[in-house]
Amino acid sequence: MAYRKTPAELRRLETARDHLVARATEVVAEVGWAQASVTAVADAAGIAAGSVYQHFPSKAALAVEVFRRASGHEVEVLGEVLRAEGDPVERLARGVETFARRALENRGLAYALLAAPAEPAVGAERLAYRLRYRALFAETVEQGMAAGLLPPQDGRITAAALTGAIGEVLVDPLGTPDEGSTEALLVELVAMALRCAGAAPAP
Amino acid sequence: MAYRKTPAELRRLETARDHLVARATEVVAEVGWAQASVTAVADAAGIAAGSVYQHFPSKAALAVEVFRRASGHEVEVLGEVLRAEGDPVERLARGVETFARRALENRGLAYALLAAPAEPAVGAERLAYRLRYRALFAETVEQGMAAGLLPPQDGRITAAALTGAIGEVLVDPLGTPDEGSTEALLVELVAMALRCAGAAPAP
DNA sequence: GGAAGAAGTGAAGCATCATTCAGAGCTTCC
DNA sequence: GGAAGCTCTGAATGATGCTTCACTTCTTCC
Structure with missing residues (x-):
């Protein structure tokens, strides 16, 4: 029937x-x-x-779905911040801060998404999503160059550096994970990111 | 007997x-x-x-020995370059270039040491060696600050960024792996590193 | 040369998990 | 209410790969 x-x-x-x-x-x-x-x-x-x-159909398929859902959300949030209105350099600063702050608020997940040992299927997915993060950063850096706010450079390398830097900070956070030092960490991280892209130092 | x-x-x-x-x-x-x-x-x-x-005594012990021997050598080479005579900024540039060049010359090994999925014992070792790379970079950045060549910053974060950036470039090298683009990549990477540390742009 | 002891062999043992499957328990539809 | 088909269960199955061990081969020492 x-x-x-x-x-x-x-x-x-x-x-x-x-x-x-x-x-x-x-x-x-x-x-x-x-x-x-x-x-x-x-x-x-x-x-x-x-x-x-x-x-x-398999454990790997579930793992990939877990990874995609979590990472997809991060890419969306980062994209929104980086593509908001305004000065590319300011957007970059906010993007780095948002990305890092969200990661620091859920370190276990961030570590799993960015760095933790994983089966090959997840590793491949990780590579793909890292490229998406990098593409978003690179786009903003290029806009900054076009606007004359950033010096000539290969935006893809700067973008890779930003992604890598945030990852490193998460893998072994400098200092204790209390509120105060987290904020200080974010300030330093954003300053480093702006230097990295070659933005003029704040007055 | x-x-x-x-x-x-x-x-x-x-x-x-x-x-x-x-x-x-x-x-x-x-x-x-x-x-x-x-x-x-x-x-x-x-x-x-x-x-x-x-x-x-175990597979893990062999894996750890493999990791230590290879990484130990890299730490030594990087340390020698960073602690050579001369201007901290120049030493930093040469250190980044050397580290990246060596990694690009043996990508399979570099990937295994820096990023590839590995058993927990190797993961722990990796963390320890990354801290050693970072400590070496940080030391040089602090010397640059002391010499007034670099602006005030948290050298540990800059060091993490440098380590992360090189790792990212290795995981998914930008461009084809031929001679010419490797050299161009190194030039961009060193330039990025110097900006990241806040060195004054070359004239 | 030959006894004693160490290193080397590789197939069997064993542990760990992903995956399957036969049956129990639900849901749909007449 | 009850047949038909679906979901859920959890112990059995099977694959993978580290580790062991009875045995062979090599080295030392008298």
Whole structure:
């Protein structure tokens, strides 16, 4: 007998999938990719290990989805800040600050997205998303050059440097992770980024 | 019956161990940590898998030795260049260039040392060696500030940025890996590094 | 030359996980 | 209410790859 899923059932499945991805993301942020076994993730989502395969064909596919959702959001936020109205140099400063601040607010996830050991499928995805971060920074740097605010340079290298610098700071944050030093860190990081792009020092 | 190894025998063992580490390093540079199984490494060294355990208590111990030998050499070379005679800014430029050039000349190994997915023991070692690179850069930046050649800044952040930037460039080299573009890349990278530290632009 | 002890071998042992599957429990539709 | 089809379960399966170990080969010493 032919049989169709009701909309409610479809919604339930979709919700279960979202819930699985969300919990998997938490697990990855807490314990890293290596420790995020199918069993651990399923337990966190409150389902059996086998049920993971109702939603994803493999562990790698789930891992990639976790990575894409989290990274996609970061790329969007960074893009919005960098493409806002105004002076390219100011936008760059705000972009670096936003990117770094968000990463520092969720270090576990940021580390997982940017640097933590991961299976090859996630590694490939990471490469692709890093290029997107870099492309966004590069675009803003080129606008700064076009506006005569930045000296001639290869914007792609400056962009890579910015991405790498923020990553480094996250991997081993300088100083203790309290409020005060985080703010000081951001100030230094933004200043470094502006020097790096060759912006004239603030008066 | 008590029995001592002859000096010749001791030398043979030491040589065998060195040979194993050297071949393992090659394997890692070629195929990465993940694919460098005990069997693959033993095959490359021309010994049986079990014989690896004559020299190292575990695969992780061998991996750590491979990492330390290769990274230790890089730290030494960088230290020598950065601590040579002369102007801190010039030394910094030469240090960045040397570090990047050496990495670009052996990309497989550089990638393995700086970024490739690896087991936790190697990851921990990597963190330690990155701090050593950063400490060397930071020292030079502070000397530049003391000499009035660089503006006030947190040298540790600049150092992290330099390490990160070079790492990024290696992970996904901009442009094709031919002679000409490598040289152009180095020029841009050094220029970026000097801006990053706040050195006055060359006339 | 031969006994004693060390190094080398490589196939078996073992641990770890991703993945599967046969059955239990639900949902749909008449 | 009940048949048909779907989701969920979790123990069994299977693959991978480090590590062990009984045995062979080589080295030392008398």
